[in-house]
Amino acid sequence: MSLKRNSLFNLAGLLLPLGLSLLTVPAYIHLIGVDRYGVLAIAWLLLGYFGMFDLGLGRATVHRIAELRDVAAAERRATFHTAVLVNAAIGVVGGILLALGAELFFANGLKVAPALKTELAAAAPLLGLSLPIATLTGVLTGALQGRERFASSNIAGVLSTVLFQGVPLAVAWLWGPNVSVLLLAGMATRLVTLVVLWAVCTREFGWDGRLRFDRAQIAPLLRFGGWITVASLIAPFLTIIDRFAIGAVMGAAAVTFYAIPYQMTQRIVIIPTALTNALFPRLSAMKSLEEAAMLSRESMLILVALMTAPVVLGVLLAGPALSAWLGDAFAARATLPAEILLVAFWFNALALLPFTMLQAGGRPQTVALVLAIELLPYLAALYLGLHHFGLVGCAAAFLLRCALDYALLSFHADRRATPVRPILTGAAMLGLAVGISRVTQPFSGHWLAAAALLLLLVAVETWRIAPARIRTPALERLASLRRPAPSPGQH
Structure with missing residues (x-):
């Protein structure tokens, strides 16, 4: 299959x-x-x-x-x-x-x-x-x-x-x-x-x-x-507690200004979810640890290559998109949380792979332990963020948790499956995207120049890290497009 x-x-x-x-x-x-x-x-x-x-x-x-x-x-x-x-x-x-x-x-x-x-x-x-x-x-x-x-x-x-x-x-x-x-x-x-x-x-x-x-x-x-149940007791709590806290402290209306950006940015995990759901039964049936590690490393490179450019573009366009979709007043409150949440879900997307590796390899207890370790630091960060910075603080606390989650899961999974440099480079490019959106007006001259340069760098890095099974067919396809068509008399 x-x-x-x-x-x-x-x-x-x-x-x-x-x-x-x-x-x-x-x-x-x-x-x-x-x-x-x-x-x-x-x-x-x-x-x-x-x-x-x-x-x-x-x-x-x-x-x-x-x-x-x-x-x-x-x-x-x-x-x-x-x-x-x-x-x-x-x-x-x-x-x-x-x-x-x-x-x-x-x-x-x-x-x-x-x-x-x-x-x-x-x-x-x-x-x-x-x-x-x-x-x-x-x-x-x-x-x-x-x-x-x-x-x-x-x-x-x-x-x-x-x-x-x-x-x-x-x-x-x-x-x-x-x-x-x-x-x-x-x-x-x-x-x-x-x-x-x-x-x-x-x-x-x-x-x-x-x-x-x-x-x-x-x-x-x-x-x-x-x-899995132990992890299920903790993971959903870590995922939903921010909106319960907002509802209790700021009211149900404030939940909407956070929940809609959360629900929309969360959708970026559809690519890794599609891949890891297909990988899980395959990895569960594998007997060779080396074979599983190599398959997982290649999958991680594919994820980073596929995920970084769309998320960078999403950060750059979050404000204009929210304004066009739900109005300027909504965008004024929701844009910065949406940008931070996009970066958070990029880390969350990558974390799905070591998460899947550990569970498919018969080590669900390690996943549960990692989630338990994250619980108290996240609650402390959420409390401080909510009370000092409101919705932006909640989003920042979630970003810190997702980054920690990825780091801990990768540490416990097979390290042969973790390409460190491409991930750090991708994170740096996302940080630059947030910076551009904060200091320039969307679609201004400065914004267009900075966004174009950043997207060019992302494209070069994406091509560099893409596995051969992606680059080779792409090059062959490009070569076939450039090859002149045969004349009617040729065979």
Whole structure:
């Protein structure tokens, strides 16, 4: 199965939802307002965080089924069925805890208008019902990825996003912007996706009308998934705590000015996510450490080559893009946080590769340890940044955490997979991009000259570090374009 083809399937499955989000976010803000949008953002963050209650079974299912690639189909089917049954039970327990936690937070931990609190009355139970749907979706997707059926899993993912973005928006337009009704519409769309994934999985693994529980499959799943769970307790907390802190200190409206740049800049990880999702089952099945290290190093060079130029361009154009998209007033508050977040997610994108290497190599405990080490320094930086610099301070704290995350994960992964110089050079170029955007006016003469020079340097560095498997076809293609076409009489 082609790693390139699987990566492209993953990339398409991530790019299509991004385009849809760009279209629907302004419509959501227009229809429901910044306060309701901030509340919805926090509600979905709560659901995402409590998704840790799958006990890492989604990732463990990918790893285990990839390991069982060459065994009898019955053993893979037993793994799949066991993961589904265990996950369903755990999802129900997690859903109860989520409903209780969400009700407490909505009542006491979120600054919103009294009328909006009334709309939140039914939100907590709906989030609780949504959790088992979300965790089961993760296991079903993981089962397909373990078999490297990325086309099927991404088609289901695109369907999910289209419904999730479109149906609540239609509900808001037809019946008004009630938060609980919007959450109910979102839950219904996730249920449709779950049914579609189940139909695809039953074709892949076989189905005779009943689920078979195999005790022998529990130990390898939970042993791997247990450390994934430890990481899952910490990683989502590190990812979402900034917006909870902003909501508690500055109010729900401020969350919108941070959450939208965060959601948009976060999309740059679609390229490494597409690649590492395709790499994970491949690395899990590899027996040679040297072969895995060489594949990972080449993948890292490809990531740096592919990521740096778009992120540099994104930093340079963040202000004008936000002004054109959401207005000058919004851009005035969101541009600098967006620029900082772009640099942060560049580091986060690179960190996905050593993260994947460690987990695929059977070392999920190392990932959990690294995340635990980051926790207290990040909370301290977030507290200081928020209280002294507001949204900009939150973004800067997140940047420091992402850089530390990459450094620690790379240190513990195979160092043969870490090309240090290209990464430091890329980071320096991103710093220059932020500097240009701060000291020049967009599209002024100075801005154009500095941006053109920087992009030229980025292009030269990208070509220099690109692996031969990218440069050679590009040179051959260029040579064929320059070669004169044969005359009609030539053969």
